[in-house]
Amino acid sequence: MTTTASTAPPPERVLSVEEWEAYRGAPMSEREREEIESLYDWFTRRYPTPLERLRYIRRVMKRPLSRPIGGGG
Numbered sequence: 001m002t003t004t005a006s007t008a009p010p011p012e013r014v015l016s017v018e019e020w021e022a023y024r025g026a027p028m029s030e031r032e033r034e035e036i037e038s039l040y041d042w043f044t045r046r047y048p049t050p051l052e053r054l055r056y057i058r059r060v061m062k063r064p065l066s067r068p069i070g071g072g073g
Contacts, residue, residue: 015023047053 043053047056
């Protein structure tokens with residue numbers, strides 16, 4: 001797969017303390033909240049018991065990473 005300028009992830013950079021505090025302190029949007037709730041609802045329907053959730057996590061943790069963190073490679 002070729003990465004184009006329009007699909008390339010933004011370059012990583014170190015945030016200043018002020019930028020981080022502004023980002024961290026910003027309220028969550030309604031869309032973000034709905035997305036998180038939707039993912040939570042799906043996960044708890046798919047894995048309804050604590051034992052099923054633990055089994056899922058253990059299974060996932062055994063897998064090798066399919067690509068490096070950060071999408072490089």
